[in-house]
Amino acid sequence: MKNSIADLWHFSLSPAGQHTLQEQLHDQIRDQILSGTIKPDIKMPSSRMLASRLGIGRNTVVYAYEQLVAEGYLETRKGAGTFSCHKVPDEFLNAGEPAYSSPLPSGNTASSNLHSGMAALDQFPHEIWTKYTNKAWRKVTKQQLHHDDPMGYYPLRQNIAEYLQASRNIKCNHEQIMIVSGLQQGLFILSKSLLHSDDQIILEDPGYYGLVASAQASGFPIHNLPIDTSGATLPKQTKGLLVTSPSRQYPHGYTMPHGRRAELLKWAYETESLILEDDYDSEFRYSGRPLNSMQGLDGGKRVIYGGTFSKTIFPAFRLGYLVIPKHLIEPVLTFRKAIDSYPGLVNQLSLHAFMESGEFARHIRKLRKIHGRRQKTFIELFTKHLGDLFALLPSDGGLHLVATPHSTVLGKDTRWCELAHNAAIGAAPLSQCFRATSKKHGMLLGFADIPDIDLEERLKKFSNTIRSETDY
Structure with a gap:
């Protein structure tokens, strides 16, 4: 195909259509690739040229191209431009059947629009996720169907440990990872298994209301700890379990400097208290490098590290984890067995396959x-x-x-x-x-x-x- 693709395209985009221009362009280029109209290894027109040809804004073309690159239909070559890939994602190679998972439509139809702090759910790789979920379940064994490990699926815990070691300087191994449904469940388990009668749950004020509900359910007194521009202040005349989000304080977004982290760690050692580090939104920092985790500074002795996949996968996924100091695993595990036996396996298998393939890191x-x-x-x-x-x-x-x-x-x-x-x-x-x-x-x-x-x-x-x- 020597001629420019832009000269051969005959489809039109409708500003009044149900989907945005970006989504229409994305879908139609993808369909041209799947149908074979756009052959492998064909150079695509520049975003400026295609925008002029179609009478649309250049950014619309740029965003559509970026989506197609992320999904594996197009690739960029330094100094050469954008090309159709040699091979399209193999989950679509099904005798010309249409691909059903296009980006979510814009407009006020998605319930996520009613909540602050949601990730770009329109960018979730539905087809890739389905591919690895299906792959995981095709290989499921009878032993896995009898899964009964209260800490969680062993291979997934290995993946999480490796990810945290590389991305957040967490000092841990897979034996310290416990799979939970989210940080609220994690806080409840920790407070009921580790705190003494004279301890308190110490929460940042202002802070995340969901943790307040979990703390109240535990039955322990709650101490509301004021914050400043460095995050949580030093607790005074109290001890117990401090829940803090040093990477990005909720709701203000402050990042806790190293000096304040050291002060809180000193307090934890002196009072024999514990810290639950809620590493809220740590994956999404857009300038500079994030400070190392508090757990990494502590070496995993007084700090329990917690995170979830609600923002990196999707909110309804309901999967999180705790990194528990080795000397605290036994009491936490004993209580977990008493209330929950073991976490469900379905989502764990899917996430393991997604992380093992490298797609999770690419998605982040x-x-x-x-x-x-x-x-x-x-x-x-x-x-x-x-x-x-x-x-x-x-x-x-x-x-x-x-x-x-x-x-x-x-x-x-x-x-x-x-x-x-x-x-x-x-x-x-x-x-x-x-x-x-x-x-x-x-x-x-x-x-x-x-x-x-x-x-x-x-x-x-x-x-x-x-x-x-x-x-x-």
Whole structure:
């Protein structure tokens, strides 16, 4: 095919269609590849050339190309351009059957739009995930169907340990990994198995409300610990289990400096307390390198490291893990057996296959790039349309931004969040994160799960409705 592909394409894109222009272009290029119209190893037109040919914005082509590269249909060659791959993903080689998992449609149909802090669910690799899930289950053994390890599936724990050692400098081996449904279950198990009658559960204030519910269910007293711009402050006159998120404090996004981490570790040793390190959003940092984990500094003696796959896979996956110091495994394991026997195997097998293949690491790299771009665009457009009403707190990572009002005339943050939801922007009230300290009003605004081409339209709608209601 010597002629330019752009000169041969005859399809058209509809701005009024059910799917966005980016999604339409993605689907139609993919279909051309699958049908053989675009042969392997064909050079694609430049984004500028194709955009001019189709009468669409260049960014629409860029984002469609990036999606197709991530999925394995296109590849970029340094200094040469973008080409169709020699081989397309083999899960699609099924006698011309159509591929059913295209990116999720934009608009206000996805329930994730109603929550702040969601990852880019429209970028989840459905077909690749299905491929490795099917592969895992084709090889399942009778012994695996009788899986009864209360710590979790052994090969998955090995994968998680290797991932944490490489990415977060965690000092551990697979024997220390316990699979849980999430950090809330993890906190409940730890508090009931490790704390004494005179201990307290120490939570950052403001902080994540889900952990409050778990702490209350444990029956132990809760100590609300104020934060400052360095994160959790030093607990005074108390001991027990401190839950802190040093990589990215929720909700403000502060990163805890090394000095504060050392102070908290010293407190834990002096009071014989424990620290549960919630490594919240640590995968998504968009500038510079993250500080090493607190568990890595401690060497895994007084710090229990916890994480989940809710943001890196999807929220409904409900799989997380604890990295437990070796001398604490026995009491934790004993309590786990009493309440839960062992975690379900289905999702563990799928995740193991996904991680073992290298697709998990590729997915994280892809999300980090997409989230970083969407955060930058969101900040620019928010400042343009709403900068006179709200200020955004600085952030170099994570999946939400905190907006605080310039004036109290605007009212309460619960209403602002309702208006944001009406504009299909995920939002949560900042005031609901406070317990004992004085409440502040603001919004936790999700940006990562909004397709790039929808960002300005949604922010404009939010701006118009809040101005109309407040007369500001």
